[in-house]
Amino acid sequence: MYKLNFKTDGALIPAIVQDHKTGEVLMLAYMNQEAWEATVTTGNATYFSRSRQKLWVKGETSGHLQRVKEIRIDCDDDTVLLKIEQIGDAACHTGHRSCFHKKLENGSITIVGKPVFDPEEVYKT
Amino acid sequence: MYKLNFKTDGALIPAIVQDHKTGEVLMLAYMNQEAWEATVTTGNATYFSRSRQKLWVKGETSGHLQRVKEIRIDCDDDTVLLKIEQIGDAACHTGHRSCFHKKLENGSITIVGKPVFDPEEVYKT
Numbered sequence: 001m002y003k004l005n006f007k008t009d010g011a012l013i014p015a016i017v018q019d020h021k022t023g024e025v026l027m028l029a030y031m032n033q034e035a036w037e038a039t040v041t042t043g044n045a046t047y048f049s050r051s052r053q054k055l056w057v058k059g060e061t062s063g064h065l066q067r068v069k070e071i072r073i074d075c076d077d078d079t080v081l082l083k084i085e086q087i088g089d090a091a092c093h094t095g096h097r098s099c100f101h102k103k104l105e106n107g108s109i110t111i112v113g114k115p116v117f118d119p120e121e122v123y124k125t
Numbered sequence: 126m127y128k129l130n131f132k133t134d135g136a137l138i139p140a141i142v143q144d145h146k147t148g149e150v151l152m153l154a155y156m157n158q159e160a161w162e163a164t165v166t167t168g169n170a171t172y173f174s175r176s177r178q179k180l181w182v183k184g185e186t187s188g189h190l191q192r193v194k195e196i197r198i199d200c201d202d203d204t205v206l207l208k209i210e211q212i213g214d215a216a217c218h219t220g221h222r223s224c225f226h227k228k229l230e231n232g233s234i235t236i237v238g239k240p241v242f243d244p245e246e247v248y249k250t
Contacts, residue, residue: 001232002229002232002234014139014153016141016150016153018150022148023147023148023149024148025141025143025150025197025206027199028139028141028199028204040229070228071228071229071230072150072225072226072227072228072229072237073225073227073228073229073234074152074153074224074225074227075217075218075219075221075224075226075227076224077227079153079224079225081150081225092200093200094200096200099199099200099201099204100197100198100199100204100206101197101200102197102198102199102200102202103195103196103197103198104127104165104196104197104198105196107126107127108127109127109198112197
């Protein structure tokens, strides 16, 4: 297993998630060693959820898995770039394709694009 | 100034840096409040250097500034995506266009692309 530079025990490494075809940046999440190993071995993007403090297979609730097509690592081994296929088309829990749907212009936010799915339908509570 | 969610005093927010034309992800850096304000007001990507623990105008040494073309913010305001024009063509201190020039395949790294510049020439020490 390729060794990332986690720097300290328990440190997390950011993973940038990009659509493997369009290059659109979909989200950013964090990995611990376990998440990194799971991502590489299963081919399903797996993160460490900071809010829930546990391993998080992206799409485990919604079914919207991220299939890893290519893995890039940065010059100093402390950031990962995943090029993925997003099952279900949307990476954001809001239903938008990308988490980066807020565009800042002249101090104001414009929402780019419309939700692909209704979060209340997908995350039935 | 649009308020990012820094969560705690002194916390840093990751900024993903993407070529505004090609969509190539070039690097990831971190911002504190001062770096965020400088980026928005000057239009030159400005970060907080974790190794040097100070404000870092990208390109201040090499002349390879990053001109900000578009700013995106993620759903929960704790990550920034900058779409930029990279002056001098390379964002990485190694001379590569992207810091993400290490491709992981079957456990091994392949270097993608060749350096655009010679770091020893650009960062004269």
